[in-house]
Amino acid sequence: MKIEESFDNKEIIKLEIANRSIYLGSKYNMTREIEKFKDVFNEINKHYQVIIFGAAGGSWIREMKEQFKEREIVFVEPLDELKEKLIENISEINNIKVISLESDTFQSDLKKVITKRFVQFVVFSNYDLIFPKEGYDLKNSIKDDITDKTINENTRVVFSKDWFENYLKNLPVIAQSERLNKYRAAFSKKPAIIVSAGPSLEKNIQLLKGNEDKFVIITGIRTLSTLRNEGIKADFACVIDGSEAMYNVAKESLNEETHLFFSESSNYKIINEYKGEKVYFTSPNYINLNIKLGNFSTDLVYQGGSVAHSCLAIAEYFDCDPIVFIGQDLAYTNNQIHSKNATIKGEKLETDNFDFYVKDIYGNDVPTTYSLDSFRKGFEEFIKGYYERTYINATEGGANINGTLIKTLKEVIDENNNVIDKSCIYRYDRPNLDKETMLNELKDNLKELIKIKKFAKEAIIENDNLVGNFKANNKKFKKALERLDYIDNIYKQKKDQFLLINSLFAPVIKAIDIQFYDEKVGNYESELEHVTFIAEKGKTLYENVNECIDFALPYINDAIKSLEDIISE
Structure with a gap:
């Protein structure tokens, strides 16, 4: 691999493949290749994770630092040396993942980096011409992994209550x-x-x-x-x-x-x-x-x-x-x-x-x-x-x-x-478990969920009134936003309390993801439209949280009673 400059003063990579010298990108007009990629990238829905086949060194990515911000980006390089060069060039950009097809762990690496059901696959410049088989295999691997994730997600949704119980x-x-x-x-x-x-x-x-x-x-x-x-x-x-x-x-x-x-x-x-x-x-x-x-x-x-x-x-x-x-x-x-x-x-x-x-x-x-x-x-x-x-x-x-x-x-x-x-x-080995700790942690979890449930009810009311307060342009709107931020922060701080009922959230997350799938993502026609979206999504979320906790409490109480019986024997 050799680093050169294109005729329009862009970094370009030259490879020797099968006794032939091949450029990744365009030796004559690398700017055109980058602009073509930008045009494609900017049309991709911002909800989608983007998997990009190749970067030709990636020095051009600095120009797109803002476009890549708050996006989930994965670059896949066909060779380890191309991966290392890309990582070197984008070291200051934190939200980009890079993997290599040459790695022995590629399949497991790909599974780890694919985090969404919605994925857009993009080829940079001439990578599909230089590495046609690799590109074809990569697309199939992405398809297979998304299929597996969808199967697993559907399983979590269908069995969420069974698993909790x-x-x-x-x-x-x-x-x-x-x-x-x-x-x-x-x-x-x-x-x-x-x-x-x-x-x-x-x-x-x-x-x-x-x-x-x-x-x-x-x-x-x-x-x-x-x-x-x-x-x-x-x-x-x-x-x-x-x-x-x-x-x-x-x-x-x-x-x-x-x-x-x-x-x-x-x-x-x-x-x-x-x-x-x-x-x-x-x-x-x-x-x-x-x-x-x-x-x-x-x-x-x-x-x-x-x-x-x-x-x-x-x-x-x-x-x-x-x-x-x-x-x-x-x-x-x-x-x-x-x-x-x-x-x-x-x-x-x-x-x-x-x-x-x-x-x-x-x-x-x-x-x-x-x-x-x-x-x-x-x-x-x-x-x-x-x-x-x-x-x-x-x-x-x-x-x-x-x-x-x-x-x-x-x-x-x-x-x-x-x-x-x-x-x-x-030969029977009797377990030596700390049943008292298990029991006390369950009791503490129960108390915290009851407290959190009260905040969920409050958040439902605040979201219900949010649009009306916005239209009235009164002080209640600002106070409601501050209160909702406060409740959101409580939920983040108490995330450990949700570990017990995490499985119950699988259908909730999927339903909200589908119901409030928002293609505009910041490009609303009016602030009222944006506030309405936030209020409806927030209300639906906390209504579902409330239902999950209501479902969970009797089962937690039963588990506490069973453990108390075992300890008292």
């Missing part, structure tokens, strides 16, 4: 359950099998019978009863789903004695009714809340959207090697949703819809969905991050998972003949 009703169980940390490296270098409910499970599940002592067998709770019906004993089961539908799926397994891994948001009915020992692990979503309520978190377990991701992460925590997948189709093999022996009464076996095709382990097309393919990518991301062990796909069907070896289950069984000592599973 589950968290509080699971607290008493968490206080008395074994913890993940007991099992760190408990089965080091021993083979693990992750059992999932994909259509191909019926092809080979029977081969596990009589071979259970050679593997650490981990399964989702759906397939726990499937294994039992086949006469196969699992070592661990896992449940992360918090929905009522999951409870219905799990009913056949509630009397099992297999140790059950669960997290804060797992369905509380399953956790309270399950007969066997429960083992608690911390979901990353709750780490800050758990710290506030007494710092009772365990080590974290990776969660990629499905229970199989958690099973995989648990096997990694055990330090198992190799880790083997069966029933992990991640696709509708033979047009089936699940295997026949993992489909419960009332569920459809076959699907009527899919989104697109992916390649299966044999190189043929197999139908899948955006959700299932997102899970596949989650596995591949995990495998790439924990590459020091062997991963085997013994599903014998379904989508190909990059990073895995393809083998039959029979081959895997034939290669592993040693009996595993599993005695640690049956």
Whole structure:
């Protein structure tokens, strides 16, 4: 890479690619390239995050410092040296992120920097001509990440109340359950099998019978009863789903004695009714809340959207090697949703819809969905991050998972003949949690939420009268703005009190984002229009905050009572 000057005295970069000298930008008229970019950029809605492919060094960005202000900007460079040059040139501009396609961590870097559902992709100058494949792949990666974020956001919206209820009703169980940390490296270098409910499970599940002592067998709770019906004993089961539908799926397994891994948001009915020992692990979503309520978190377990991701992460925590997948189709093999022996009464076996095709382990097309393919990518991301062990796909069907070896289950069984000592599973370690701190923090949180609720009611009234006071041009308008600023600051200062009810805000935030999507952003036709917008948005926000607190208070009271009962025993 060589830094030169264009004929119009702008910094320009010269690269040597395939024995050819190529300029990023225009050697003759770099000013024209910059102006073309400005024209495109200035038309982009200010709500959008902007991802820009390339900057040709980026010295020109100083000219756009004001336009970039208060915007979310990400530059993606195809080469590490271009990234470093860009960072050097924009070091005084704080709101710009820069990542490189050459980085080993590019995919995870891209996930981190994409923060909005609305994203505009822009190519600077001639980058798409010099790096066509890179630009094409980048656009697809952005599309995939936005799809994943949308799926996750929709999940948070749909299950917001379930997760909140589950968290509080699971607290008493968490206080008395074994913890993940007991099992760190408990089965080091021993083979693990992750059992999932994909259509191909019926092809080979029977081969596990009589071979259970050679593997650490981990399964989702759906397939726990499937294994039992086949006469196969699992070592661990896992449940992360918090929905009522999951409870219905799990009913056949509630009397099992297999140790059950669960997290804060797992369905509380399953956790309270399950007969066997429960083992608690911390979901990353709750780490800050758990710290506030007494710092009772365990080590974290990776969660990629499905229970199989958690099973995989648990096997990694055990330090198992190799880790083997069966029933992990991640696709509708033979047009089936699940295997026949993992489909419960009332569920459809076959699907009527899919989104697109992916390649299966044999190189043929197999139908899948955006959700299932997102899970596949989650596995591949995990495998790439924990590459020091062997991963085997013994599903014998379904989508190909990059990073895995393809083998039959029979081959895997034939290669592993040693009996595993599993005695640690049956040694109960009583948790030593500070239940008093947990209880007192809940009580304090309850009091603070009741106080905050009073301010929400006041803010609703102030916003309701804001437009009228503005039109009357009276002193009440200024006082109302000052009071609303004061209440807003109280809410910011008390943000820790909202950790407990954060999940309840997911649908609120999305609804307000949609209802008050404002394309004008500062370009209102009149001040009255602006004040009306602020008043309506503020009133809606605080009405929803009020409703969330009203919903939460009875559940918090119940959790306090349950913990008091446990402490008094």
